[in-house]
Amino acid sequence: MKIIDIGNMKASAVSLGCMRMSALDEKRVDAIMDTALEGGINYFDHADIYGAGNSERLFGEYLKRHAGVRDKIFIQTKCAIHDGQFDFSKEHIVKSVEGSLSRLGVDYVDALLLHRPDTLMEPEEVAEAFELLESSGKVRAFGVSNQNPMQIELLKTAVKQPIIANQLQFSITEAGMVTSGMNVNMKNAESVVHDTGVLEYSRIKNITIQAWSPFQYGFFEGSFIDNEKFPKLNEKLSEIAERYGITKTGVATAWILRHPANMQLIAGTMTPARLKEICNASDITLTRAEWYEIYRSAGHCLP
Numbered sequence: 001m002k003i004i005d006i007g008n009m010k011a012s013a014v015s016l017g018c019m020r021m022s023a024l025d026e027k028r029v030d031a032i033m034d035t036a037l038e039g040g041i042n043y044f045d046h047a048d049i050y051g052a053g054n055s056e057r058l059f060g061e062y063l064k065r066h067a068g069v070r071d072k073i074f075i076q077t078k079c080a081i082h083d084g085q086f087d088f089s090k091e092h093i094v095k096s097v098e099g100s101l102s103r104l105g106v107d108y109v110d111a112l113l114l115h116r117p118d119t120l121m122e123p124e125e126v127a128e129a130f131e132l133l134e135s136s137g138k139v140r141a142f143g144v145s146n147q148n149p150m151q152i153e154l155l156k157t158a159v160k161q162p163i164i165a166n167q168l169q170f171s172i173t174e175a176g177m178v179t180s181g182m183n184v185n186m187k188n189a190e191s192v193v194h195d196t197g198v199l200e201y202s203r204i205k206n207i208t209i210q211a212w213s214p215f216q217y218g219f220f221e222g223s224f225i226d227n228e229k230f231p232k233l234n235e236k237l238s239e240i241a242e243r244y245g246i247t248k249t250g251v252a253t254a255w256i257l258r259h260p261a262n263m264q265l266i267a268g269t270m271t272p273a274r275l276k277e278i279c280n281a282s283d284i285t286l287t288r289a290e291w292y293e294i295y296r297s298a299g300h301c302l303p
């Protein structure tokens, strides 16, 4: 398993996202967790809202059944979405973390991310919440999710802790972060910047991009792997998979991890065999030619 630095953490480049865990029974939770740990995953992503808290609860029960695991892993959770609003108020952030700790059955989380930007946020209030959570030992590091560079800069006018991660959608098909950067000053649709340069900003500021929905196209429309809507992409993934003795899912993993931004891939599969394919590919470094061939086979054009 490739290891990357996220703040002070030596984290696995593949993280298990637990959004879809809430649907599992105890046996399937054991199976996916055991596979993750055996595959070298030491970083787990949660949110207070996943399964209305049930993902954190099931994860907490796993930790109870497996004493000793908690100290070997990093647990990250997210807060700020509830009841049809985004909420960066001090009261909500603190209350949400306390709920997560109780469901997870742990004393602290290794990282807390603000899930989606709240336009009504007051940076000073977030700073107070972070101070309280850090000084009480409940949260060790802080980050954001779905934020652009200026939103992070605005937060940093008051927040003193480093922002260590920004969770953003990124996959071969949802590759806007790299596409706009390769179409600068053009008049085509690909040149439109939807994120105000977050990829470059993150590299400059040492903020780890955590790629969510790495195998999905659109907004949870399904996987592009083995999908007849993407024949050329699947043909190319197959060809390269054969070369390296891995699967198409593995090649899609290696494609994200090949980017020098040192992203972390947040895998959401709850199928042990698939997770194994993802872990097995984390050490493979695609060539520059292969990376661009895959990119173009998804229908992206270079100017």
Ligand SMILES: NC(=O)c1ccc[n+]([C@@H]2O[C@H](COP(=O)([O-])OP(=O)(O)OC[C@H]3O[C@@H](n4cnc5c(N)ncnc54)[C@H](OP(=O)(O)O)[C@@H]3O)[C@@H](O)[C@H]2O)c1
Binding pocket: 016, 017, 018, 019, 020, 045, 046, 115, 145, 146, 167, 168, 211, 212, 213, 214, 215, 216, 220, 222, 223, 225, 249, 266, 267, 268, 269, 270, 271, 274
């Ligand atoms: N910050 C945010 O706003 C945000 C938003 C969304 C997600 N997230 C995080 O990102 C994580 C991953 O999101 P995701 O679950 O949408 O990502 P994903 O890993 O791209 O998708 C996983 C889903 O695709 C299915 N799938 C079908 N074919 C697959 C294949 N060949 N390889 C892998 N999966 C395949 C899986 O089914 P099976 O389970 O049956 O294998 C599963 O339902 C979440 O758990 C969450 O932690 C964050």
